[in-house]
Amino acid sequence: MTERRIRVLIAKPGLDGHDRGAKVVARALRDAGMEVIYTGLRQTPEMIAEAALQEDVDVVGLSILSGAHMALVPRVLELLKQNGQEHVRVFVGGIIPDEDVPRLLEMGVYAVYGPGTLTDDIVGDIRKAVLGAETAGA
Amino acid sequence: MSIAEDVLAGRRYALSRVLTWIENDTAEGQEALRALFPHTGRAHLIGVTGAPGTGKSSLVNRMAYYYRHPPEGEPRRVAVVAVDPSSPFTGGAILGDRIRMRDLAGDSGVFIRSMASRGALGGLARTTAGVVQALDAAGFDLIFIETVGAGQAEVDIARLAHTTLVVEAPGLGDDVQAIKAGILEIADILVVNKADRPGAMATLRALTEMLKLAHPSQETIMHHGQRMTAAAGVRKADAPLWVPPVVKTVALNNEGMDDLAAAIARHRAHLEATGEWQVRDRVRLQTELENMLQEALMQHWRSRVPEGTYRRILEAVFTRRLAPADAVAQLLAADAPRPKNLPT
Ligand code: B12
Numbered sequence: 001m002t003e004r005r006i007r008v009l010i011a012k013p014g015l016d017g018h019d020r021g022a023k024v025v026a027r028a029l030r031d032a033g034m035e036v037i038y039t040g041l042r043q044t045p046e047m048i049a050e051a052a053l054q055e056d057v058d059v060v061g062l063s064i065l066s067g068a069h070m071a072l073v074p075r076v077l078e079l080l081k082q083n084g085q086e087h088v089r090v091f092v093g094g095i096i097p098d099e100d101v102p103r104l105l106e107m108g109v110y111a112v113y114g115p116g117t118l119t120d121d122i123v124g125d126i127r128k129a130v131l132g133a134e135t136a137g138a
Numbered sequence: 139m140s141i142a143e144d145v146l147a148g149r150r151y152a153l154s155r156v157l158t159w160i161e162n163d164t165a166e167g168q169e170a171l172r173a174l175f176p177h178t179g180r181a182h183l184i185g186v187t188g189a190p191g192t193g194k195s196s197l198v199n200r201m202a203y204y205y206r207h208p209p210e211g212e213p214r215r216v217a218v219v220a221v222d223p224s225s226p227f228t229g230g231a232i233l234g235d236r237i238r239m240r241d242l243a244g245d246s247g248v249f250i251r252s253m254a255s256r257g258a259l260g261g262l263a264r265t266t267a268g269v270v271q272a273l274d275a276a277g278f279d280l281i282f283i284e285t286v287g288a289g290q291a292e293v294d295i296a297r298l299a300h301t302t303l304v305v306e307a308p309g310l311g312d313d314v315q316a317i318k319a320g321i322l323e324i325a326d327i328l329v330v331n332k333a334d335r336p337g338a339m340a341t342l343r344a345l346t347e348m349l350k351l352a353h354p355s356q357e358t359i360m361h362h363g364q365r366m367t368a369a370a371g372v373r374k375a376d377a378p379l380w381v382p383p384v385v386k387t388v389a390l391n392n393e394g395m396d397d398l399a400a401a402i403a404r405h406r407a408h409l410e411a412t413g414e415w416q417v418r419d420r421v422r423l424q425t426e427l428e429n430m431l432q433e434a435l436m437q438h439w440r441s442r443v444p445e446g447t448y449r450r451i452l453e454a455v456f457t458r459r460l461a462p463a464d465a466v467a468q469l470l471a472a473d474a475p476r477p478k479n480l481p482t
């Protein structure tokens with residue numbers, strides 16, 4: 001019996017203590033049937049990449065409200081690539097100024113979300129990103 | 139190079155991929171397990187169970203760190219498998235045990251894997267044993283297995299692990315009742331964590347009292363009600379009994395880890411001296427084999443009996459014309475006497 005579940009790592013990089021958004025998103029993904037590894041606050045990019053590798057996740061979700069995204073996100077992307085996980089989709093949410101969004105996408109981030117995003121939209125986008133590449137499923 | 143060889147060579151991402159395949163029970167996963175199997179049987183499997191919030195993950199974090207930085211001797215390689223419950227409604231899960239395992243980050247001698255229970259009720263996922271086998275083959279010396287922690291006797295873990303830690307904490311209300319409900323029977327070591335909290339001494343005393351009561355019947359309950367046929371002749375007849383020690387810890391402040399490590403070492407020595415190590419190994423393998431055999435036989439048999447025959451006999455049971463025992467006899471007779479495509 002084969003069972004495929006989307007696995008997502010939700011992490012809060014840096015010193016940012018705003019964790020409501022990360023928790024809201026984690027719960028929404030669980031309720032959508034995904035397996036969410038939640039690592040808690042104050043994660044370094046190294047810790048995030050290591051967890052992504054050990055947990056073999058399909059998606060890494062970074063929640064950043066501190067303004068440090070332009071330093072943290074590229075580092076996470078670089079480490080994922082170093083570990084052979086360039087196929088892992090990286091989603092970013094939090095307080096991201098409009099002008100930074102295209103730059104993040106260019107670096108290889110799959111999508112960026114700000115305050116007020118409906119979690120249903122996030123669920124749909126993750127499903128599309130992961131299962132779209134495969135043959136489909138639940 | 140096959141992926142199993144990559145795992146044996148210590149490639150971490152290969153290991154991680156294999157764990158996913160095993161967890162999803164894919165053909166690649168079965169293939170990898172087949173190749174890894176000869177390399178299993180070396181790790182010390184340590185189960186960690188107990189009610190939610192007693193500090194299992196915090197304790198595993200400290201213990202793993204202890205074995206990575208031992209006061210004497212060589213560091214040991216440590217893997218952790220942490221199981222959390224899946225939602226029965228959506229199948230989703232939040233796996234949060236890593237939150238407490240920060241001290242292990244950045245250490246290539248440690249591998250932590252979170253698993254969702256995926257509907258299994260015994261405290262582990264159906265594929266946890268396979269995941270543990272792969273980690274064993276990958277060369278980890280100690281493998282900690284944290285269960286869901288339903289608070290009831292979680293028999294699966296006692297069957298899988300060599301050493302089972304049952305973690306209690308003071309102030310969990312009717313914890314003494316929960317202990318009575320069978321958790322003592324699976325404990326090789328009882329841990330009273332959160333010993334910094336009020337009521338720790340009372341919990342410690344209550345547990346020690348219960349152990350005294352349980353001690354006389356220890357021998358009969360020690361083996362988790364498993365059939366021991368495979369093990370006959372391995373265990374020494376006059377083997378000393380193991381009386382589970384009660385160890386006090388404060389995972390929060392890293393207190394009591396040396397006592398706990400000493401208790402684990404004593405238990406291991408006991409298992410080896412009495413032949414119980416081998417008994418548990420054999421029981422585990424026999425259980426695994428019989429489960430697989432059961433599934434395979436059932437499938438094989440179903441493919442040989444016409445669906446119509448099966449339905450007809452089932453219907454006779456539904457309408458109370460045929461007793462289930464007679465139905466079984468008829469169904470077995472409906473199969474050809476000699477299955478021809480079974481390997482000889
Ligand atoms: C609540 C709040 C706090 C609470 C946090 C409580 C907590 N535990 O989370 C408290 C009071 C502690 C706090 C403190 C501070 N805060 Co504050 N805080 C807010 C506030 C008002 C709301 C944040 C929130 O919880 N929103 C609700 C959640 C559900 O929304 P969300 O996080 O945006 O998440 C949504 C999306 O962004 C997205 N998303 C988020 N993460 C992710 C991840 C993934 C993978 C995906 C797919 C999507 C996604 O989906 C979510 C659902 O829609 C914001 C202002 C605002 N309107 O955003 C300021 C704000 C974030 N805070 C701010 C500041 C400056 C601070 C402080 C530094 C203030 C100070 N001087 O002390 C401290 C720092 C605290 C710290 N240690 O980091 C600034 C940040 C400025 C910046 N980045 O440039 C903001 C923007 C206020 C402002 N306008 O200045 N804060």
Ligand SMILES: Nc1nc2c(ncn2[C@@H]2O[C@H](COP(=O)(O)OP(=O)(O)OP(=O)(O)O)[C@@H](O)[C@H]2O)c(=O)[nH]1
Nearest residue numbers: 190191192193194195196238287331332388389390
């Ligand atoms: N006071 C005190 N708190 C502790 C101790 N050990 C752990 N905790 C706290 O207890 C809470 C639960 O700890 P965990 O390690 O997550 O417990 P757990 O048994 O793994 O929990 P689940 O996996 O959810 O069942 C956390 O807030 C810990 O910080 C301790 O020795 N003393």
Ligand SMILES: [Mg+2]
Nearest residue numbers: 194195235284
């Ligand atoms: Mg835990």
